[in-house]
Amino acid sequence: MAEANDALFEDIKHLDTTLNSVRCGDGKVTLVGQYNQSLWQLITFMRAVLERKKKIPFEIRVSKRGKEAIPTSKLAHFFEGLHCYLELHSPDLSYAPHIQLFFDCYYKHPIQYCKQLERNTPFIDGKIQAEWFNDFVAYLRHKGDEIGVRKKVADWERNSKENLKRLDTYVNALFEKYARLMVLRIDLLYKVAVPAKAEMSEANGKLLALPRRDGDARLHETETGRQHARETVARVDIVEAMKDREHLFENMIGKPSLFEHMVGFVWSLEWSRVGGYHLHCAFFFDGSKVHKHEYLADQIGKYWETVITEGRGIYHNCNRDKRKYGDSWAIGPIDHNDDVKRAHLMRTLGYLAKKDQYVYVKPSAKCKRFGTGRMPRSRSGVGRPRKP
Known part of the structure; x- marks a missing residue:
């Protein structure tokens, strides 16, 4: 029971970071309305x-x-x-x-x-x-x-479980095909979603007022009250984020200087209550051909900023955060036989797959919120066996 409670709290801490974190102009992350x-x-x-x-x-x-x-x-x-x-x-x-x-x-x-x-x-x-x-x-x-709430809960949780299962199969298939993967983790964000420090207390006040306004609308059931309750402080809508995601993925084929040795990817469409929509991505490269992972992640981030969003975007390169993650560091080079690092990687990516298990944003348009690349073809078995 204690382990289940600990796991639940860790899941919710991560959800809180997703929904309520704001990356300020100085690069620091703050929780608003946590x-x-x-x-x-x-x-x-x-x-x-x-x-x-x-x-x-x-x-x-x-x-x-x-x-x-x-x-x-x-x-x-x-x-x-x-x-x-x-x-x-x-x-x-x-x-x-x-x-x-x-x-x-x-x-x-x-x-x-x-x-x-x-x-x-x-x-x-x-x-x-x-x-x-x-x-x-x-x-x-x-x-x-x-x-029938129990069945509804089981149905609700099925999507997260299926995402986790697909993620596990996909990443393991990549490691079966490549002796070493170079993993890049990049958050693709928007400048308009980065508030100045002076705006933080105002955003916090608006978020705290939303439940009270929504409650007032429920109690009084007036159209004006319902509209007032549905105010939001999010700054980027789903249409903009989906369009930019599709643009990025379509352009990968025509950008060999960045993506020539990419062998897979995982992405998640995220939403925060202040910033609105943005993307969390993991890119997998053939580790025998790519070595400078911090530099390559910066180049992809700059491509997002200058070409895909035409100056509207910003990025955060998680590959430069090794000191922050400590022993749980699970990006950069990962060998096929490194079970510890692979377990850390799956735990990190797992949060992207199961983020919807308790709360998710109401989409204003029909869309996928999580995805992976195509399943790689299995190895032919030709070549030298891998050394443990």
């Missing part, structure tokens, strides 16, 4: 709600002094932080079914009016707040059964 702790708690809470169907948060005891709530399960631990989960909600995002179930039920249940969550405080109809929390948990379970 919420990884709250999302971890909400997912853990909803799992407990749906998996432990007979458990209730509190036992209610009655004495001469009145009603008293006694915690009876770990569900009680989530009571006081319940309203914090609303900070996670954004009109720009789609949520895994059990997370969406929470938001939908919250705005239809009296629990939303418990502004100061104290379990023994009298509330409505002679019940204390803890009783209404028990009722809210029962309501979540009832609505979850009504919509």
Whole structure:
């Protein structure tokens, strides 16, 4: 159980970095409107709600002094932080079914009016707040059964699992064909998405206001309120990013000075709440023919800046971040027989494949958000065997 919780928190930390990170003009990355702790708690809470169907948060005891709530399960631990989960909600995002179930039920249940969550405080109809929390948990379970939430969660997670499976097969096939791969990791971004330091606090304030506005729209159900709630601070839309991605991939064939020895690639269309859309890419080159990986990554990044985006783009060369990654460094030259480095590489690329397992941005156009190159042909078996 502890290992599963640790893995969940690591996944959410990475998701937080994707959704809420901003690369400023000085090159430093800042988290704006971060919420990884709250999302971890909400997912853990909803799992407990749906998996432990007979458990209730509190036992209610009655004495001469009145009603008293006694915690009876770990569900009680989530009571006081319940309203914090609303900070996670954004009109720009789609949520895994059990997370969406929470938001939908919250705005239809009296629990939303418990502004100061104290379990023994009298509330409505002679019940204390803890009783209404028990009722809210029962309501979540009832609505979850009504919509078949468990099957919906399984269907939702299938896409991430299929992406991971394809990624694993693809990268292993590359290593089977080439004794050494040169791996380049480049983030392809946009200048307009890089705010000045003075704009950071303003962006943070807007992000924090979005859940409250969306909640107000749900409560009052006015068209003006709904439109107001759907404001966003993202600066690059999906059409622009898709067009530039297609332009880059089409041009690779005609740019042998950069891509002649490229043997594969993995890409992910990412979205941050301030910057909007951008690309995270891994390029695989034949390691017997390419050696200066930092330099080559810079050249590809400059090609993105000057040719593909015609001055609109910027890039970040992850191959120059070796000190930042330490022992988990998994780019640059990787030998076929280096199991440790290959495992680090798959862990790093795995986040690109499974980024949608809890939250993803609502696309304004139909598009793929993750992809790989064509599966390489298997080796003929001709030639000297590889040395271990």
